[in-house]
Every structure is written in C-alpha cells, then in structure tokens.
Amino acid sequence: MNAVLPLRLALAANAVFSLSSALLMLFRPALVGEWLGIHAPVVLQVVSIGLVVFAADLIHQATRQRVATWRALYASAADFSWVAGSIISAFFFLSLLSPTGIILVLAVAATVFAFGTWQLWAIGRAHGTGKNGEYRHCIIVETNAPVEKLWQVVSNLGNIKDYMPSLKRSVVLDGKAPGIGAVRACEDHAGKQWSEECTEFNPGHSFAVRFLSEAPDFPFPARTMRGGWEVTPSEAGSQVMVWWELMPKSRLLAPVILPLLAFQADRDFPKIIQRMAISAIGKSSEVQLQSSPKVIARLLPSFC
Numbered sequence: 001m002n003a004v005l006p007l008r009l010a011l012a013a014n015a016v017f018s019l020s021s022a023l024l025m026l027f028r029p030a031l032v033g034e035w036l037g038i039h040a041p042v043v044l045q046v047v048s049i050g051l052v053v054f055a056a057d058l059i060h061q062a063t064r065q066r067v068a069t070w071r072a073l074y075a076s077a078a079d080f081s082w083v084a085g086s087i088i089s090a091f092f093f094l095s096l097l098s099p100t101g102i103i104l105v106l107a108v109a110a111t112v113f114a115f116g117t118w119q120l121w122a123i124g125r126a127h128g129t130g131k132n133g134e135y136r137h138c139i140i141v142e143t144n145a146p147v148e149k150l151w152q153v154v155s156n157l158g159n160i161k162d163y164m165p166s167l168k169r170s171v172v173l174d175g176k177a178p179g180i181g182a183v184r185a186c187e188d189h190a191g192k193q194w195s196e197e198c199t200e201f202n203p204g205h206s207f208a209v210r211f212l213s214e215a216p217d218f219p220f221p222a223r224t225m226r227g228g229w230e231v232t233p234s235e236a237g238s239q240v241m242v243w244w245e246l247m248p249k250s251r252l253l254a255p256v257i258l259p260l261l262a263f264q265a266d267r268d269f270p271k272i273i274q275r276m277a278i279s280a281i282g283k284s285s286e287v288q289l290q291s292s293p294k295v296i297a298r299l300l301p302s303f304c
Helices: 002-027 029-036 041-063 069-094 099-127 146-153 158-164 250-279 285-290
Strands: 135-143 165-172 183-188 193-202 206-209 221-235 237-249 297-299
Touching: 002 029, 002 041, 002 069, 002 193, 029 099, 041 069, 069 099, 069 250, 099 250, 135 221, 135 250, 146 221, 146 237, 146 250, 158 165, 158 183, 165 206, 237 250, 250 297, 285 297
Parallel strands: none
Antiparallel strands: 135 237, 135 297, 165 183, 183 193, 193 206, 206 221, 221 237
C-alpha cells in the first residue's frame, strides 16, 4: 500500500490546485480576466465548471481503497492536453493577452505539466516491484465456487480459451499434462500469437508461467514477462489471484503499459473467472451470465 501513497498524494495535490483555480474563476471571473487582460467572464466560468468535475474525479481516485492507475493515466493525459491548449492559446491570442496574462497562462501550464509528470512517475512507483526494473499488476477475485472444483478448471491450461472470449486458440503443446515444463500456445482473434511455459505447479493451489518473450513475433512490448494464478479458500468459497510481472522494453513506457494492462485485467478477468466458477459448479456459462447470476465473481480492493 505504501507504493501507492505517492500516487494518492499526486492526485490529491492536483485536485487541490484544480479546485482552487476553478473556484477563483467561478466566483471572481472579473479579477482573473483583469490578470489575463481579457474580458470573458462566461468563458472563465464554463472552464471552472469543467475543472470542478476534474477535481472531483481526482479526489475520488485518490481516496478509493484500490487506486486505479489507468484512471490516473487519463488524468495525466488531461493535464498534458491542458498544457498543449495553453501553449497554443498563448501563441494565437498573443495580441489579446496582457504580458501578465501570458506569464500567468504559461505558469499555470508549467504547474499542470508538473502534476501530470508527478502522476506518471507515481504510477510507475505503484506498479514497481523494486527488483530488476520489473513492474507488477495483480488482481484478486472472490467467487462462491468450491476451491477444489475451481482449481480443476483453472489448472486445465489448454482450456483457457473456453473462458476468455478474446482468445481464438489455446493448447498445451505436445499433449503434455499441466505441470512444470508444459507450454501453452495462445492466439487471439487479431492473429497475435504467444507461448507460456509453466515454471511452477503446485497441485490444488497455484501455477506460474514464463512468457516466451524471446520469440521474434512476441506481440507484447516486454523484454521479460511472467504471470500466475493462485486459488485459495475464502468465506464465500474461493479467491483467485492472477498476477503479471514484466520488464518493459523501455522503462519510460511503464507508466503507460501497466495502467493499460490494469484496465484490461480489471475489466475482463472478473468475468473470465466467473465463467470458470460457473463451469466448476457445472452450469452453462451462457445461460447463467444472461440470467440473474447465482455464481458471484467480484474484484476485491485488496493489494497483492
């Protein structure tokens, strides 16, 4: 959780600055217009309303039990868009702004740029493992399926395509049984192909894989990549932890790659694990997902 603290602070500081600026433009537009050298109170108040919404979203992100780094990424994208807009405005409306106004616009842009950069650094810190330049994302999904039955589904490495709609094909090469040394080959509907070698296999509990990133056609921007699944008992029935650790081809890409991975994992894997839980209990996934599901699969706010 300490790794996420810098991101919470960055989001909160950005929210305070954005809200302060918004309130000033909302309630004292004439004063701000005087500083800028323009008279456009309605425009300033409209901009202030947008900033209030932005600040509210930042506060919500900063105070959530589980910080969504992909939301922090789009906050930084919004910050950099503000910077670009400020520079363009200062250039095209140079004759309309006072010298003080130009300095003010550029100073605010520099501050916003600092917040966007701070957030990107903090995103990398939140996902960093602290070893060998690797980054990690992990989710925990709770279901009401029995551990033993769910493990039978999760550990069947070649059948992952039955629960992951994005996959066109998944098969364990050479007909090997799931276990250390087994290689799972996958292909998605876009034609991307990759293989995963099982490096750890603890029957009834967990397995880990190494993505064969040395392959010339490896489709992900990572030098090395590992992942794993772990099934443990819970009060509801079972918990499934899924994790990924990777070293991006460029460390500068980590604050972008990891939030995008987090977005896809947080969105897709609860549904994937729900399908697995339904199969474990022995019911039709299509029927169950279309009706009121009795099989639960909820993403927990836990850090792992």
